[in-house]
Amino acid sequence: MRKIFLARSLLALLLLASAAFAADPLPSWNEGAAKKAIVSFVEQVTRQGSPSFVPLAERIAVFDNDGTLWAEQPMYFQLIFALDRVKALAPQHPEWKDKEPFASLLKGDLKSALAGGEPAIFQIVMATHAGVTTEEFEKIVRDWIATAKHPKTGRLYSEMVYRPMVELLRYLRANGFKTFIVSGGGTDFMRVFSERVYGIPPEQVIGSSGKLKFELRDGKPVLVKLPEIDLIDDRDGKPVGIQKHIGRRPILAFGNSDGDLQMLQWTAAGGGARFMGIVRHTDAAREWAYDRQSSIGKLDKALDEAQAKAWTVVSMKDDWKTIFPPVNR
Amino acid sequence: MRKIFLARSLLALLLLASAAFAADPLPSWNEGAAKKAIVSFVEQVTRQGSPSFVPLAERIAVFDNDGTLWAEQPMYFQLIFALDRVKALAPQHPEWKDKEPFASLLKGDLKSALAGGEPAIFQIVMATHAGVTTEEFEKIVRDWIATAKHPKTGRLYSEMVYRPMVELLRYLRANGFKTFIVSGGGTDFMRVFSERVYGIPPEQVIGSSGKLKFELRDGKPVLVKLPEIDLIDDRDGKPVGIQKHIGRRPILAFGNSDGDLQMLQWTAAGGGARFMGIVRHTDAAREWAYDRQSSIGKLDKALDEAQAKAWTVVSMKDDWKTIFPPVNR
Numbered sequence: 305m306r307k308i309f310l311a312r313s314l315l316a317l318l319l320l321a322s323a324a325f326a327a328d329p330l331p332s333w334n335e336g337a338a339k340k341a342i343v344s345f346v347e348q349v350t351r352q353g354s355p356s357f358v359p360l361a362e363r364i365a366v367f368d369n370d371g372t373l374w375a376e377q378p379m380y381f382q383l384i385f386a387l388d389r390v391k392a393l394a395p396q397h398p399e400w401k402d403k404e405p406f407a408s409l410l411k412g413d414l415k416s417a418l419a420g421g422e423p424a425i426f427q428i429v430m431a432t433h434a435g436v437t438t439e440e441f442e443k444i445v446r447d448w449i450a451t452a453k454h455p456k457t458g459r460l461y462s463e464m465v466y467r468p469m470v471e472l473l474r475y476l477r478a479n480g481f482k483t484f485i486v487s488g489g490g491t492d493f494m495r496v497f498s499e500r501v502y503g504i505p506p507e508q509v510i511g512s513s514g515k516l517k518f519e520l521r522d523g524k525p526v527l528v529k530l531p532e533i534d535l536i537d538d539r540d541g542k543p544v545g546i547q548k549h550i551g552r553r554p555i556l557a558f559g560n561s562d563g564d565l566q567m568l569q570w571t572a573a574g575g576g577a578r579f580m581g582i583v584r585h586t587d588a589a590r591e592w593a594y595d596r597q598s599s600i601g602k603l604d605k606a607l608d609e610a611q612a613k614a615w616t617v618v619s620m621k622d623d624w625k626t627i628f629p630p631v632n633r
Numbered sequence: 634m635r636k637i638f639l640a641r642s643l644l645a646l647l648l649l650a651s652a653a654f655a656a657d658p659l660p661s662w663n664e665g666a667a668k669k670a671i672v673s674f675v676e677q678v679t680r681q682g683s684p685s686f687v688p689l690a691e692r693i694a695v696f697d698n699d700g701t702l703w704a705e706q707p708m709y710f711q712l713i714f715a716l717d718r719v720k721a722l723a724p725q726h727p728e729w730k731d732k733e734p735f736a737s738l739l740k741g742d743l744k745s746a747l748a749g750g751e752p753a754i755f756q757i758v759m760a761t762h763a764g765v766t767t768e769e770f771e772k773i774v775r776d777w778i779a780t781a782k783h784p785k786t787g788r789l790y791s792e793m794v795y796r797p798m799v800e801l802l803r804y805l806r807a808n809g810f811k812t813f814i815v816s817g818g819g820t821d822f823m824r825v826f827s828e829r830v831y832g833i834p835p836e837q838v839i840g841s842s843g844k845l846k847f848e849l850r851d852g853k854p855v856l857v858k859l860p861e862i863d864l865i866d867d868r869d870g871k872p873v874g875i876q877k878h879i880g881r882r883p884i885l886a887f888g889n890s891d892g893d894l895q896m897l898q899w900t901a902a903g904g905g906a907r908f909m910g911i912v913r914h915t916d917a918a919r920e921w922a923y924d925r926q927s928s929i930g931k932l933d934k935a936l937d938e939a940q941a942k943a944w945t946v947v948s949m950k951d952d953w954k955t956i957f958p959p960v961n962r
Contacts, residue, residue, distance in 0.1 A: 361834055438876055482836070495880045505690055506880030507811070507837075516876055518869040518895055525898045527876050534877075540847040547767055547845055547856050548863075549878060551824045551835030566847055569854045 329475040332468040332625050338581075338618045342472065345579040349555065350479050356577035360480045364554040366546060366567060367473070369487035369494060369511075371560040371601040372583050373502060374465040375454075377592040379600060381461045382489050383425070385448055387414070389432035397431075406431070426533075434514055434531035438492060441529055445496040459631060462501050466620075467629045469558075469583070473502055476556070484508045484554075486545055488538035488563055492529070510545045512537045542567035558583065565606040568615065580615035582606060587621035658804040660954075661797040667910075667952045670945045671801065674908040678884065679808050685906035689809045693883040695875060695896060696802070698816035698823060698840075700889040700930040701912050702831060703794040704783075706921045708929060710790045711818050712754070714777055716743070718761035726760075735760070755862075762819060763843055763860035770858055774825040788960060791830050795949075796958045798887075798912070802831055810885070813837045815874055817867035817892055821858070839874045841866045871896035887912065894935040897944065909944035911935060916950040 333339040349358040370376040390400070390409050400406035405424040408416035418424055433441070454464055473483050483504055485494060491511035498504040515532040518525060537545040543566050546554065557564070557571035560583040568580045584603065585594050595603040610617050620627060662668040678687040699705040719729070719738050729735035734753040737745035747753055762770070783793055802812050812833055814823060820840035827833040844861040847854060866874040872895050875883065885908040886893070886900035897909045913932065914923050924932040939946050949956060 361828070364836075491877070491880065499690070507693075507878060509880065513877060516873045518872050518899075520898075525872065525895065525902050527872060543847050543854065543856060544845045548820070548842060549836060551820065551838065566854065569849075570847075573854050 329478070330468065330471050332471055334623055334625055336623055338616050338623045341616045342475075342579070342581070345556070345577065346476065346479050349577050358555055358576065362552065362555065363476075363479070363481040364484065364550060364552055365476050365481045365556040366484045366486040366510075366550075366554040366558070366571070367469070368559040368561070368564045368567070369485050369489050371585065372466075372558055372564070373469050373473075373485070374461070375591060376601050377594070378455065380489070381454075381464070382493050383428075384455075384461075385445070385452070385493070386428050386432040388448060388452060389444070390428060393432065430514075430531040433490060433493075434529045437526040437528055438516070439526070441492055442496055445493055449497050457628075459628070462497050463631055464628060465501055466583070466624070467626050468624045470502060470629070472558075473504070477503065481556070482508065484510060484546075484550065486510045486537065486542050486557075486567055488512055488536065488541075491537075510537060510549045512541075538563045540566050543570035546570065555579065557581070559606065560585065561601040561603050562606045565609060568606065568609070572613065572615075580610070580613070582610050582615060582617045584617050584619050586619045587624075587627065589621075590627045591620055593621075658807070659797065659800050661800055663952055663954055665952055667945050667947045671804075671908070671910070674885070674906060675805065675808050678906050687884055687905065691881065691884065692805075692808070692810040693813065693879060693881055694805050694810045694885040695813045695815040695839075695879075695883040695887070695900070696798070697888040697890070697893045697896070698814050698818050700914065701795075701887055701893070702798050702802075702814070703790070704920060705930050706923070707784065709818070710783075710793070711822050712757075713784075713790075714774070714781070714822070715757050715761040717777060717781060718773070719757060722761065758819075759843075759860040762822075763858045766855040766857055767821060767845070768855070770821055771825055774822055778826050786957075788957070791826050792960055793957060794830055795912070795953070796955050797953045799831060799958070801887075802833070805885070806832065811837065813839060813875075813879065813883075815839045815866065815871050815886075815896055817841055817865065817870075820866075839866060839878045841870075867892045869895050872899035875899065884908065886910070888935065889914065890930040890932050891935045894938060897935065897938070901942065901944075909939070909942070911939050911944060911946045913946050913948050915948045916953075916956065918950075919956045920949055922950075 330339055330342070348354055348356045349363065351357065367373055370380050387409060390406060394400055394410055400410060405417035405420050405428060449462055452461060453459065454461060457464065476483055485498060485504055485508065487494060489511050491509055491513045494511055495506040495509045498509050499506065513534045515530040515534045517528045517530055519528055535541055535545060542564065546567065553574040554571045555574065555577065556579040557568050558581040559568055572578055572580050585592050585601065587593060594601060595607060659668055659671070677683055677685045678692065680686065696702055699709050716738060719735060723729055723739055729739060734746035734749050734756060778791055781790060782788065783790060786793065805812055814827060814833055814837065816823060818840050820838055820842045823840055824835040824838045827838050828835065842863045844859040844863045846857045846859055848857055864870055864874060871893065875896065882903040883900045884903065884906065886897050887910040888897055889912040901907055901909050911932070914921050914930065916922060923930065924936060
């Protein structure tokens with residue numbers, strides 16, 4: 305009898321909890337057009353008998369990472385990781401003292417280091433992301449992400465994620481969506497924290513990547529990261545990455561910059577109900593405010609197309625009650 | 634009251650059904666060492682409190698396709714598809730009449746056509762797998778797989794799958810495994826039938842693939858298949874494909890040939906409980922018998938390593954009650 309009572313109480317609690325969840329699945333979102341559009345879309349595609357009903361297997365949602373799920377100022381966090389690695393590796397590379405972009409970097413002159421443009425960035429990325437095994441790289445990133453702090457907020461980088469977006473990911477999964485990251489960032493870099501921070505397992509992380517080489521070292525197989533690009537998962541590369549990894553067109557896509565335009569177009573071009581969303585950085589007080597003129601996360605053409613096609617543009621300032629999660633330390 | 638009675642009857646039926654399933658999850662497998670090893674492994678990694686318990690998220694199982702999940706004789710089915718496509722496309726390519734390997738192919742002289750070795754096969758594959766959009770290609774494969782018949786059995790190719798392996802896939806998923814295909818076959822080719830035939834969704838199909846190009850055609854985005862190889866997902870390429878798509882080491886791998894050796898080694902080299910299986914073609918009466926001397930699905934080095942390391946070798950003749958599923962037409 306007591307057991308039955310306990311079981312019933314538990315059931316009642318669960319029902320209450322799920323009712324509370326149903327009441328507001330997105331508590332960090334202000335009531336407004338963006339939240340309404342999201343909830344309405346999810347109800348439309350999940351309600352049995354709805355003309356826009358989408359079977360479970362086809363509920364694919366894709367999210368850019370930098371500037372969409374976590375911040376990207378004053379520069380991409382993975383670039384900060386790379387710069388930290390250059391400093392850590394410098395003792396093993398005495399030749400870097402006289403070789404750009406490393407020489408400027410090591411003097412703390414970031415501007416001169418990056419003046420070389422893409423070739424300079426390529427050299428930095430390859431020097432810090434290749435020549436190690438996938439297991440070694442995973443450990444390096446794990447150590448960095450557990451300790452490195454953001455220069456402005458003093459938070460860990462994994463605490464610079466957007467709380468409303470983490471709620472959105474969870475809300476979608478509770479409604480049978482499979483959530484994927486589709487980002488210009490490095491696949492192996494993001495996978496280290498994506499499951500813990502976003503609830504997205506490594507096999508649902510699509511990013512830029514280098515080539516790998518299988519080797520037997522003393523009979524033990526390893527995969528070595530080569531200094532050769534395989535896929536740049538940005539712009540045109542995003543629909544390519546989606547097709548290669550998922551093989552099914554998403555029905556929901558969220559980005560924040562022109563680098564996400566092709567992914568949004570690819571998502572929009574499918575049949576049936578679709579949701580295309582853009583996170584707009586409008587909050588200089590709580591985050592950063594930038595769009596058409598920014599060198600990082602430039603939002604220009606994609607904003608024009610969003611406005612022309614009535615995609616959902618989320619204003620961080622107006623649509624989000626809070627930006628970052630509370631820090632428990 | 635009537636409703637409660639109905640609900641209870643339904644529940645009783647479900648329990649009976651699940652008990653029956655629990656009694657033998659692999660009805661097409663003969664009792665023997667292979668079946669015992671599979672069931673024992675699954676119990677070991679799924680039983681709470683077991684020293685070899687593996688959390689849900691890490692239960693990754695990978696399967697080769699040709700010769701492991703479906704047959705591969707008298708030649709890879711995808712090659713038969715390509716030959717059928719050459720014939721279908723010949724009217725649009727009058728130049729093929731004087732150009733090898735197409736000229737021999739169109740005369741029905743397969744041996745001369747393939748005498749050119751890998752470059753000849755590459756030409757055939759590219760002529761039949763590139764130059765179309767991903768959507769066009771999907772339709773072509775869908776039409777072919779719905780109608781083309783195997784030259785020896787007269788079955789549809791999707792009816793040439795191994796029933797015991799389909800049961801194994803289902804059994805693993807019922808125990809929380811995520812099942813993946815990791816095959817030298819083409820990703821886009823296998824995805825067309827993998828969900829229907831194996832219950833494996835497109836995002837869990839890893840195969841060989843060509844490069845893609847994003848284009849806007851009259852404002853509509855398409856992905857064009859280019860005549861350029863991206864990944865050959867065979868031998869060394871299998872662990873590479875696994876890392877690129879899954880980013881987590883499998884705990885179970887099944888193959889049938891030397892092309893699967895590196896995938897098996899990569900799986901074996903992880904910590905904790907592991908299962909490495911090889912399907913051995915030993916049944917000339919019901920399927921085919923071939924191993925060390927075969928040009929298709931050659932099993933030589935991987936068999937030596939399996940024997941040295943006590944991996945599970947499944948004999949089709951001895952371990953399987955039936956090979957193919959019944960045909961309902």
